[in-house]
Amino acid sequence: MKDKIWLSPPHLSGKEIEFVKDAFDKNWVTSIGENINEFEKSLQSVLRDDVEVCVLNSATSAIHLALMMLNVSVGDEVITPTFSFVASANPIAYCGATPVFIDSERDTWNMCPVALEEAIQDRISNGKKPKAIIVVHLYGMPAKMDEILEIADKYEIPVIEDAAEALGSTYKGKSCGTFGRFGILSFNGNKIITTSGGGALVCHNQEDKDNAVFLSTQARDNAPHYQHSHIGYNYRMSNIVAGIGRGQMEVLDDRVEARRKMHDFYVELFKDIDGVEVFSEPTEEYYSNHWLSAMVINEKITGRNREELRLAFLEDNIESRPLWKPMHLQPVFADAPYYGTDVAENLFDNGLCLPSGSNLSDEDRARIKEVIAKFFS
Template sequence: MNSKIWLSSPHMGGGEQKYVNEAFDANWVAPLGPNVDGFEKDLETFLNEDVKVAALSAGTAALHLALIECDVKHGDEVICQSMTFSASANPIAYCGATPVFIDSEKDTWNMCPVALKEAIEDRASKGKKPKAIIVVHLYGMPAKMTEILEIADKYDIPVIEDAAEALGSTYNGKTCGTFGRFGILSFNGNKIITTSGGGALVCHNQEDKDKAVFLSTQARDNAPHYQHSHIGYNYRMSNIVAGIGRGQMEVLKDRVEARRKMHDFYVELFKNIDGVEVFSEPSEEYFSNHWLSAIVVDEKVTGKTREGLRLALLEDNIESRPLWKPMHLQPVFADAPYYGKKVAEELFDNGLCLPSGSNLSDNDRERIEKRIKDFFS
């Protein structure tokens, strides 16, 4: 059997080992340390805004702390994009709150501003004004942040940007993760850069960052003994993991360029195949890192299904994956409110993510192209 072509595998740059070795040489293997400080500074510089970054154990941890800092408590409601990975919604449940899910719009596949406004007004009329809005930049595609922020500002609801998939993406020239009160980044093994596991909380002032660091290190009070006046969490990033991140930051721009070239490869591949749409920026305002390249297959036109394509690729040991199953269709959130139509559902039924890694070879692309052309012919 041919070697496996992964959907999105880790891609080391070569400089990571230097920072990891420095941590070992200094015996600084615990949370905190020079690599953590350096990684946070590297991210702040890259994001190119006046932000403060707290490096944490996971993007999910960052989202949980953002909700806590937005004062989300048991019994509250939080608006969340439905078409996303479960990690966007799970921290709402950690807080004892209820998610209110919002449909996608067709341009960016992200939160629909029309459904968002409808949801806020309806929940408020029931005496349940949402405490926060979690918007996701799906597969690296920026959401319609101008409209979403206008609505959030009108109703005075803080926005939390789940930019876990969107490091390196911009909207109107501004980096994703810097629009909301908080931004969330992820460095999981399949992300555009990785620290093996890890994430970060993007804040707009030192006070918010300090609170996140305090809560993420077990909320220990300033005392010679162990004293705690708040519930804390073990969410801080380790110095070794941050060392991997520092090496990865050296190649981040190259990784974005390589992912965007994979998107261009699929645009060229599908340009003469009727009934297949490659997920692309709707206008020049949007710059996607194309963390994952995705397509929608119109069965009525092609006579083929996305599941048929997935299985055909799998026969050649090529990994692909259906789009995220919307959260309002997940058994665990079956009772949660939902606003919108069926855009997310239709995308899930007909959409497929294709191999998108920055380390794919010409031979890998040849195999992918041959299998796809054979399938549609």
């Protein structure tokens, strides 16, 4: 059997082991240490917006902490896109709150500003003003932040910016993850850079970061004994894992460039195939890291559908996946409110995520090209 071509495999630089070894050599195998401090500084430097970063064990933990710090609790409602991974919505349930799902718009596949304002107005009219808005930059594509922030400011609702997939992406020259009251980053094994598992909470002041560190380390009060006046969590990143992150940060620009080149590869590959659209920036104001390249197939034009293409890839041992199944269609959130039309549903029915790794070889691309040529011939 041919070697597996994965959708988005980890891509290590070889430098990570130096920082991990340093943690062992200095016996800093805990949740404090030089790797954590330096990893946070490097992230702050890349985001370039005078931010403070708290690294954690996952992006899901970061969303949960952001919600906690905005006092989201039982009975509250939080607005979030329906078209996203479940980790954008699960932390809302952790707080005992209810997610209110919003449809996508067609330009960026992200939260639709029109449906967002409709939802806010309707929830307020029912006596339930949303406590927060979670915005997602899907597959690395920036959302329409100007419009979304204008609406959020109008109704005085804080924004949590889920940039888990968007490290290295910008909107109008400003880094994704720096627009909201809080930003979220992910370093999961399939992300643009990885620490094997991990995430970060992006804050705009030292007080918020200090509070995040406090809550993520079991909320231990400043006392010589173990005293706790608040509920805390075991969410802080370890110094060993942060060492992997330091090594990865040294190649972040290269990884973004490689992912964008994979996107360009697909644009060229599909340019003469009617009925296929490659997910791309709508204007030059958007700069996507193209964490995952994706496409939509119009079956009425091509006579083929995305599931047939997925199976054709699978037959050649190439991984591809359908786009996210909308959250309002998930059994676990079947009773949650939803606002919009059928944009996200159509994307799910007709879209496919394509192999996007920054370490794909020319031989890998040739295999992908061969499958595509055969499938549409």
